[in-house]
Structure formats: structure tokens, C-alpha cells
Amino acid sequence: MAEPPAPYDVAVVGAGVVGSAVARELAGHELTVALLDARDDVGEGTSKANTALLHTGFDATPGTLESRLVRRGYALLSAYAEATGIPVERTGALLVAWTDEELAALPRLHDKAVANGYEHCAPLTAGEVYAQVPALGPGALGGLAVPGESVICSWTTTLALATEARARGAAVLLGHRVEAAEPGPAATTLRTTAGDVAARWVVNAAGLAADTVDGLFGHDRFTVTPRRGELLVYDKLARPLAPRIVLPVPTARGKGVLISPTVYGNVMLGPTAEDVADRGDTATTAAGYDFLLARGRRLMPRLLAEEVTAAYAGLRAAIDRDDYLIEADPERRYLLAGGIRSTGLSASLAIAEHVRDLLGAAGLGLVPRTRLPAPPRMPNLGESAPRPYRDEELIARDGAYGRVICFCERVTEGEIRDALRSPLPPAGPDGLRRRTRAMNGRCQGFSCAGEVEALLEAGP
Amino acid sequence: MSTTLTPDVVVVGAGPAGLTAAARLAPRLPPGRVLVLDRERAPGGIPRHSDHTGYGLRDLHRVLDGPGYARLLTERAAAAGAEIRTEATVTGWAGDRAVDVTTPRGLLRVAARAVVLATGARERPRPARLIPGDRPPGVLTTGRLQNIVHLHGRSPGRRAVVVGAEPVSWSAVLTLRAAGCTTALMTSEHAVPESYAAFTHPGRLALGVPVATRTRVVRVVGRGRLTGVEIEHLDTGRRRTVACDTLVLTGDWVPEHELARAAGLDLAPGSAAPLTDTALRTSAPGVFAAGNVLHPADTADVAALDGRHVAHQVLRALAGHGPVPGPGVPLVADAPLRWVAPGLLRPGDPPPPRGRLLLRSAELVRLPRVTARQDGRVLGRRTLPWPASPGRVFRVPWGLAAGADRRGGPVRIGL
Ligand SMILES: Cc1cc2nc3c(=O)[nH]c(=O)nc-3n(C[C@H](O)[C@H](O)[C@H](O)COP(=O)(O)OP(=O)(O)OC[C@H]3O[C@@H](n4cnc5c(N)ncnc54)[C@H](O)[C@@H]3O)c2cc1C
Numbered sequence: 001m002a003e004p005p006a007p008y009d010v011a012v013v014g015a016g017v018v019g020s021a022v023a024r025e026l027a028g029h030e031l032t033v034a035l036l037d038a039r040d041d042v043g044e045g046t047s048k049a050n051t052a053l054l055h056t057g058f059d060a061t062p063g064t065l066e067s068r069l070v071r072r073g074y075a076l077l078s079a080y081a082e083a084t085g086i087p088v089e090r091t092g093a094l095l096v097a098w099t100d101e102e103l104a105a106l107p108r109l110h111d112k113a114v115a116n117g118y119e120h121c122a123p124l125t126a127g128e129v130y131a132q133v134p135a136l137g138p139g140a141l142g143g144l145a146v147p148g149e150s151v152i153c154s155w156t157t158t159l160a161l162a163t164e165a166r167a168r169g170a171a172v173l174l175g176h177r178v179e180a181a182e183p184g185p186a187a188t189t190l191r192t193t194a195g196d197v198a199a200r201w202v203v204n205a206a207g208l209a210a211d212t213v214d215g216l217f218g219h220d221r222f223t224v225t226p227r228r229g230e231l232l233v234y235d236k237l238a239r240p241l242a243p244r245i246v247l248p249v250p251t252a253r254g255k256g257v258l259i260s261p262t263v264y265g266n267v268m269l270g271p272t273a274e275d276v277a278d279r280g281d282t283a284t285t286a287a288g289y290d291f292l293l294a295r296g297r298r299l300m301p302r303l304l305a306e307e308v309t310a311a312y313a314g315l316r317a318a319i320d321r322d323d324y325l326i327e328a329d330p331e332r333r334y335l336l337a338g339g340i341r342s343t344g345l346s347a348s349l350a351i352a353e354h355v356r357d358l359l360g361a362a363g364l365g366l367v368p369r370t371r372l373p374a375p376p377r378m379p380n381l382g383e384s385a386p387r388p389y390r391d392e393e394l395i396a397r398d399g400a401y402g403r404v405i406c407f408c409e410r411v412t413e414g415e416i417r418d419a420l421r422s423p424l425p426p427a428g429p430d431g432l433r434r435r436t437r438a439m440n441g442r443c444q445g446f447s448c449a450g451e452v453e454a455l456l457e458a459g460p
Numbered sequence: 461m462s463t464t465l466t467p468d469v470v471v472v473g474a475g476p477a478g479l480t481a482a483a484r485l486a487p488r489l490p491p492g493r494v495l496v497l498d499r500e501r502a503p504g505g506i507p508r509h510s511d512h513t514g515y516g517l518r519d520l521h522r523v524l525d526g527p528g529y530a531r532l533l534t535e536r537a538a539a540a541g542a543e544i545r546t547e548a549t550v551t552g553w554a555g556d557r558a559v560d561v562t563t564p565r566g567l568l569r570v571a572a573r574a575v576v577l578a579t580g581a582r583e584r585p586r587p588a589r590l591i592p593g594d595r596p597p598g599v600l601t602t603g604r605l606q607n608i609v610h611l612h613g614r615s616p617g618r619r620a621v622v623v624g625a626e627p628v629s630w631s632a633v634l635t636l637r638a639a640g641c642t643t644a645l646m647t648s649e650h651a652v653p654e655s656y657a658a659f660t661h662p663g664r665l666a667l668g669v670p671v672a673t674r675t676r677v678v679r680v681v682g683r684g685r686l687t688g689v690e691i692e693h694l695d696t697g698r699r700r701t702v703a704c705d706t707l708v709l710t711g712d713w714v715p716e717h718e719l720a721r722a723a724g725l726d727l728a729p730g731s732a733a734p735l736t737d738t739a740l741r742t743s744a745p746g747v748f749a750a751g752n753v754l755h756p757a758d759t760a761d762v763a764a765l766d767g768r769h770v771a772h773q774v775l776r777a778l779a780g781h782g783p784v785p786g787p788g789v790p791l792v793a794d795a796p797l798r799w800v801a802p803g804l805l806r807p808g809d810p811p812p813p814r815g816r817l818l819l820r821s822a823e824l825v826r827l828p829r830v831t832a833r834q835d836g837r838v839l840g841r842r843t844l845p846w847p848a849s850p851g852r853v854f855r856v857p858w859g860l861a862a863g864a865d866r867r868g869g870p871v872r873i874g875l
């Protein structure tokens with residue numbers, strides 16, 4: 001065996017949206033950074049299966065770290081999306097009250113928004129609610145407008161952050177499941193399924209497994225209880241029904257069942273909220289479907305006449321307290337970013353800043369690098385900006401952008417080729433879906449599966 | 461700027477319906493006036509990858525395999541003078557009879573005097589059927605199965621469960637067999653397989669596959685890799701798990717109606733297909749529809765003969781044979797019939813294609829006694845010697861409703 005390689009300055013465990021944002025932030029300094037994930041792609045955990053709202057933080061618990069970081073994250077991610085081309089649609093949200101009790105709760109929510117530093121909420125009469133979303137079912141009593149709530153592409157977000165981390169020099173180590181951590185005087189050795197990785201500092205951004213990884217460092221301070229959220233995605237033909245996000249009045253159990261447009265031009269109904277024992281249990285259930293359909297039937301009866309294009313479930317990493325749990329352990333040169341339950345996508349960039357500051361305070365030297373590469377320009381997966389299949393000039397330059405492969409989502413050969421040649425190429429069909437939308441549409445591969453799989457196999 | 465083409469007729473979809481329409485239209489119009497667009501690399505529609513015999517009986521009076529049938533229809537349309545462009549995806553409307561098209565050679569705008577929508581139908585995939593459970597790969601529709609096997613020479617798994625027992629389901633079994641995959645079980649929610657007594661093509665060879673009737677799939681099992689499906693008997697509620705690495709969801713058709721919806725065309729209740737009259741006019745002037753987009757899903761020869769029918773109606777319209785005659789009376793399917801095509805009867809219009817109304821039944825009726833009524837009056841009643849079965853299109857002779865008053869109330873077809 002050759003000399004063991006020099007330890008990294010920082011190893012980030014978990015390449016979800018949080019870990020990727022942290023790695024990108026740290027790689028902007030004079031540091032060597034490794035981003036590790038157990039899976040064969042980035043963003044394979046909760047970061048790929050959520051409702052993809054860019055939250056303002058209007059309904060957070062005032063004074064919490066989460067409130068602060070979601071608010072800051074909203075601003076940071078909005079700007080980052082602009083710079084990198086992550087699809088965002090500024091749809092705004094309506095919080096709708098269906099009972100007198102809920103109606104009575106609206107002013108409190110309005111005040112809470114102000115306490116969270118969000119000043120743009122406005123009360124709505126029932127008439128105004130229906131004027132904004134005419135397809136709502138009968139019985140809405142009033143509402144609260146939250147104009148800043150937006151929809152974003154969660155897949156592109158994680159991918160952009162990890163891509164930029166890599167461009168800044170971070171090593172992206174996929175297929176590295178961390179199974180043990182051995183402290184040493186200068187560095188911790190992480191024993192992974194793909195060999196040892198040594199680092200002076202370790203950041204735990206392992207999402208659902210954050211408590212387990214925390215245990216590897218000798219801590220016993222929290223337990224993650226996966227809270228499953230099932231979602232139904234309706235056909236694009238339903239999109240005109242949902243011009244805005246329609247939120248329920250939140251309860252102690254969570255944000256409740258919402259109806260939301262997606263940046264891909266679909267409509268989403270969900271999520272459910274159910275604690276499960278198994279951290280890998282992203283199955284959908286008959287009970288979940290029944291619950292969502294019953295809700296949907298009341299919220300927007302016309303939605304249910306459209307076809308369901310996709311159904312999936314994500315797991316929130318809920319913990320036994322009502323805030324993020326982000327703590328540095330200077331002694332062990334270790335930091336935990338845990339309990340990032342239902343707002344981690346929105347807060348990701350602010351979490352990264354916060355982690356950076358905590359690490360700095362704990363003793364990690366932070367010297368910003370002067371010449372950073374420009375942020376990556378991500379392929380556009382959204383419907384609010386032009387896509388290649390309608391781009392005259394692009395097609396004239398390269399006909400592959402005029403060769404539509406996935407008809408339902410209008411994904412071209414050029415885009416699939418680009419994904420295969422990208423710095424973080426997909427590991428399989430699912431990764432390709434998240435990078436291009438290929439096979440995500442209403443026919444689910446009825447017409448294009450063969451062609452897509454052949455392109456994937458042929459490789460770059 | 462994108463190139464604009466101005467044919468007399470643009471046909472969207474080069475399946476049996478579109479190709480047959482084009483073959484009829486082209487010789488009757490000046491050269492170069494009929495353009496067929498298809499998004500696939502090759503024309504032919506679904507038969508291209510349906511690599512078994514059973515095609516062409518009613519339109520060509522012989523029996524061919526799918527790819528051979530697709531080739532022959534393509535040759536005929538081309539020989540007749542129709543221009544066929546492939547890798548040409550119609551992405552939307554640019555006017556009442558104008559469409560936007562994406563091709564590798566650039567964007568096109570096609571502004572025609574008449575449009576024929578012949579976009580076909582597809583099978584509902586898993587999410588649309590709301591089948592819960594894990595989400596491993598290995599769950600496919602017949603279309604997807606045949607696409608990967610016949611067009612791309614890829615193999616499915618070793619042991620399959622096939623959901624549905626209608627003609628297309630047997631087609632899936634044949635494909636699986638050719639690809640070295642055993643069908644462990646077919647399931648059908650109905651008491652007798654849908655293709656009961658009417659399954660004529662060589663799927664019979666595949667008989668011997670056990671069929672679990674009154675059974676539905678309630679859960680997909682397997683993380684990362686499909687290991688089985690849980691099925692439930694509808695009457696007893698008994699559940700069991702069947703091991704498999706491939707699950708093929710067959711039938712349960714939906715019309716490929718995106719363009720029809722985008723144009724805001726009236727839709728037929730029950731099928732969500734564009735609503736047409738017996739001349740196959742949709743609710744938009746100059747826009748016609750033919751094939752499985754109207755009746756998901758009948759056999760290819762029936763789709764092809766729609767194409768022949770619509771061609772004559774398009775020619776009449778182009779020749780300026782007057783405005784559309786009156787609002788017409790709706791044809792309505794009464795339960796257990798789910799839909800009827802065509803759905804409108806106008807004064808002076810021709811009988812429907814092949815002199816048949818096409819319907820779909822929600823349940824099996826072995827010796828259906830069909831009645832057509834209007835304004836309380838029985839127009840016709842007949843017991844048909846073929847079953848009304850949920851797995852296939854139910855064809856009813858036009859004579860039953862032909863006597864309807866085309867200015868009266870709705871014509872109801874019931875059993
Ligand atoms: C139903 C639902 C809806 C949501 N809606 C929203 C929303 O609208 N807006 C919003 O902002 N947020 C939303 N969220 C929350 C958001 O998705 C999460 O907060 C965020 O994705 C968490 O990211 P993460 O990086 O912490 O976790 P993850 O994405 O789960 O990443 C953790 C990674 O760690 C890896 N890992 C675990 N253990 C190990 C190990 N031992 N070794 C190596 N790698 C390991 C995993 O493979 C995984 O990739 C929602 C969540 C759910 C479930």
C-alpha cells in the first residue's frame with residue numbers, strides 16, 4: 001500500500017441538499033473538502049422527494065434557528081437560483097381557512113409571519129380566495145395571501161450545489177457509506193464501504209441517519225423518527241387549476257395537505273404525515289392514497305378528474321424537538337447538522353453559512369479563496385423559461401436539441417447527452433430523470449423507455 | 461424564424477389511422493398537399509413494435525405481423541404521394557388549424573386547411589392506477605415492454621405477472637415469452653377474462669398461463685428490485701404475494717389527447733377522447749380526429765378504416781361542402797356502457813366508420829340486448845351474438861340508431 005493520502009480538512013457526510021450546500025460553502029475557502037454519500041448519486045435521500053416549496057419562513061416558530069435560517073435561506077437560494085438557472089416560479093401561496101376555527105386562526109398566523117420578519121401577508125375574503133384560485137371546492141371562508149412562497153426544482157438545487165462544490169475542488173465520494181469513525185490526534189478516520197477517508201473535521205449532514213452517525217462520534221442526544229409524506233403528482237393538463245400554492249392552516253402535526261403547482265408544470269397534492277419505524281420505507285400506501293384523494297376531493301374536486309402522473313413518498317427527519325439541531329463539538333472536531341425536517345431545501349444555503357461560522361468559531365481556519373470558478377449554469381427543467389425543444393438557435397447549432405426523445409416531458413437527445421457528459425453524471429435511469437425529466441411524464445416510458453435506456457447505456 | 465409549411469391537410473400521427481387517411485387523401489389533392497407528422501423515428505405507430513401477427517384483417521384483408529403492417533401502410537401512404545416526416549413532434553397550436561413542430565432540422569410551423577388528429581392511445585401506467593407499495597424498476601406497460609424488447613432488443617426479467625386479460629395482455633405474454641420471461645400469473649378484476657370467447661389471435665398459444673379472476677394488485681413489493689406483488693381477491697378479500705421480477709400493466713387505455721385538450725376541443729364523456737360527429741369532425745372547425753384517440757383502444761384495422769372514412773370527410777370539407785350541418789344530437793352511453801364513439805349525430809351526415817358505433821362496457825354481458833332510444837321512443841333493439849366485454853371495444857351496428865331524429869333529443873344506447 002502506498003502512503004495514506006493526506007487527510008482532508010473537512011469531510012461532509014451526506015450529499016443531500018444540506019451536505020452539498022455545506023461542501024460548496026467550505027470549498028469556497030482554502031480548505032480541502034470531501035463530500036461523501038452512501039448512495040451512488042447526490043440527492044438520493046429526502047432531498048429528492050419533497051414538496052419543493054421555497055418557503056419564506058412565514059409560519060416558522062419565531063425566535064428559532066429554523067425561523068432565522070429559512071428566512072435567510074430564502075433570500076440566498078432565490079439569488080443562487082437566478083445565478084445558476086435553478087427553476088423557480090414565483091407563484092405565491094394562499095393559506096385557506098375552511099372552518100370558523102381556522103378562520104379565527106388567520107390573524108394569529110399573520111402576526112406570526114410578522115414576528116418571523118415576513119411583512120407581506122395580506123388577509124383575503126372568501127371572494128378574493130376564489131378569484132385567485134377558482135377551482136377550489138366550495139366552503140372556503142377566507143384566507144391569507146403569502147405572496148413570497150414559491151416553487152423550486154429540488155433536484156436541480158442539490159445538483160447545482162454539489163456540482164459547484166466539485167468545481168471548487170471538493171472531492172465527491174459516492175458509494176461511501178460511513179460505518180465507523182476513529183478519532184486520531186490530528187484527523188478522524190471514517191471507515192466507509194469504499195475504504196477509509198481521513199479528515200481533520202467532520203460534518204454530519206446524514207439526514208435520516210444523522211443520529212446514527214452522531215453515535216459514531218460518541219454522542220447520544222437525539223433520535224430521528226422518520227415521518228413519511230406521500231404525494232400525488234397530477235397531469236400537466238391540471239396545471240391551470242392551480243395557479244398558486246394552496247396551503248391549509250398548519251397544525252401541530254405539520255404543514256398539512258397542500259395543492260401546489262410544480263416547476264415542471266404539474267400539480268402536486270400532499271403530503272401525508274405518518275411516523276414510520278423504518279428509515280428506508282418510502283413506499284406509498286393505500287391508506288395514504290385514500291387520505292389524499294379524500295382531501296383533494298374537498299379542496300379541488302376538478303383536480304381528481306385528471307390523471308395521476310407520479311406518486312411517491314419522502315421521509316422527514318423529525319427529531320424530538322421543534323428546531324434544527326446544529327451544534328459543533330470542537331473537541332472532536334465534529335459538527336452535527338440534524339433535525340432538518342421540513343424546510344431544509346429552503347434553508348440549505350443559510351444552514352451552510354451557519355455551519356461555516358460555527359466551524360470557524362470552533363477553530364477551523366477559514367480563509368476565503370480569491371479566485372473561485374463561476375457558478376455552474378444548470379440545464380433548465382422548468383416550464384417558466386424556454387426549454388431546448390423550442391429553442392430555434394440551439395437546434396440550428398445542434399440538431400440533437402430538436403430530437404425529442406421523451407415526448408410527454410419533451411426532453412431532447414441533446415439534454416440527455418449533456419446530462420451524461422456532466423461533471424456529476426447520473427448513475428442510472430432515476431438519476432437521469434432528475435437531471436432531465438426523461439420518463440417522468442404521463443406515459444411513464446410507454447413510448448420512450450427503450451430509447452432512453454439505450455442512450456443511458458451508450459453513455460457519454 | 462421557423463419555417464412555415466402550408467399543406468392542405470396535416471395529419472398528426474403516422475399510426476394506422478393517420479397513414480391510411482394520408483394514403484386516401486394524397487391522390488385526391490394536388491401533389492405535396494398532404495403532410496403526416498410523427499414524433500417517432502419511424503412511421504407506423506404502435507404496430508411497429510408489436511411483433512406478432514394479427515394485423516390488417518379488415519383493412520387489407522390479410523393478416524400481417526405488426527412491423528410488416530406498419531411498413532406496408534407507410535409504403536402505401538408514401539406511394540400515394542403523402543409526405544411523411546418523422547422525428548417531428550407537434551408541441552402545440554399556433555392557430556385554429558396551425559401547429560408548432562419540433563424536429564432535429566429546426567422548428568416548423570404547419571398551417572393547413574384541415575387537421576387530422578390521429579395520435580392514438582396509451583395504457584395507464586402504475587401511478588395513474590394508484591397501485592401502492594415500493595417503487596422498484598420492473599413495473600411497465602405493454603407499450604413500454606414491447607418498446608424495449610422489440611425496438612431495442614433489451615430483456616425484461618425472468619418471471620412476470622401480467623395485469624389484465626384482454627387481447628393486449630396476451631400480446632404482452634407473447635412478448636415476454638419471446639424474451640425468455642415466464643408469465644407466472646395473469647390477473648383480471650373481472651369474473652371471466654375480458655377477452656373471453658373473443659380472443660382470436662395467436663395469444664392462444666400462450667394459454668396455459670394461469671389467470672386469477674376477480675383479483676387486483678394491491679401492493680408492489682421490493683426495494684431497489686421488484687420481488688413480488690401482493691394481490692387481493694375482490695370477493696373474499698384474501699391476499700397473497702406472488703413472486704415476480706416484472707409486472708406488466710396492460711390495457712386500461714387513455715386517449716393521447718393532449719393536443720385535443722390544448723385546443724379546448726369538446727371531449728366525449730367517459731373516454732375523455734375528443735368528441736366527434738359521424739363525419740369525425742371535432743368541435744373545432746377543420747379539425748378532425750381518427751383512430752384510437754377516439755376509441756381507446758380498438759384494433760389497428762378499425763383505426764385504419766377510421767382513417768379512410770375521415771379522408772373523405774376532409775375532402776368534402778376542403779371542397780367547401782357547406783358549413784357544419786347544425787348542432788346535432790348527442791349519443792349517450794348508459795351504464796354499464798362507459799362511452800360511445802362517435803358521440804354526435806348531425807343532419808345529413810354519413811353513417812359512422814364501418815357502419816358501427818364503438819362502445820365500451822364496464823362489465824361482461826354475454827348476449828347483450830342493445831337498445832337505442834330517443835325522446836322516450838325505441839329506435840332499435842337487437843341482441844348481438846358477441847359479448848359486451850370490459851376488455852375490448854363493443855361494436856354495435858349503426859342500423860340501431862340510424863332512424864334517430866337528427867334534430868331531436870339525445871340518443872341513448874343501453875343494454
Ligand atoms: C414530504 C416532504 C416535503 C417537504 N417539503 C419541503 C418543502 O416544500 N420545502 C423545503 O424547504 N423542505 C421540504 N422538505 C424538507 C427537505 O426535503 C429536507 O429538509 C431536506 O431535503 C433535508 O436535506 P438533507 O441533506 O438534510 O437530507 P437528505 O437529503 O436525506 O440527505 C442525507 C444524505 O445522507 C446520506 N447518508 C446517510 N447516512 C450516511 C452514511 N452513514 N454515510 C454516508 N452517507 C450517508 C444519505 O444517503 C442522504 O443522501 C420536505 C420533506 C418531506 C419529506
Ligand SMILES: Cc1cc2nc3c(=O)[nH]c(=O)nc-3n(C[C@H](O)[C@H](O)[C@H](O)COP(=O)(O)OP(=O)(O)OC[C@H]3O[C@@H](n4cnc5c(N)ncnc54)[C@H](O)[C@@H]3O)c2cc1C
Pocket residue numbers: 472473474475476477478497498499500504505506507510512513514515516548549550551578579580581602603606627628631632661716719750751752753757758759760761763764
Ligand atoms: C401491445 C399491443 C398489441 C396489439 N396487438 C394488436 C393486434 O394484434 N392486432 C390489431 O389489429 N391491433 C393490435 N393492437 C392495437 C393497435 O396497435 C392499435 O389499434 C393501433 O395502433 C391504433 O392506431 P392509431 O393510428 O390510432 O394510433 P397509434 O398506432 O398509437 O399511432 C399514433 C401515432 O401518433 C404519434 N403521435 C402522437 N402524438 C403526437 C404528436 N404530438 N406529434 C407527433 N406525433 C404524435 C405517435 O408517435 C404514434 O406513432 C395492439 C396494441 C398494443 C399496445
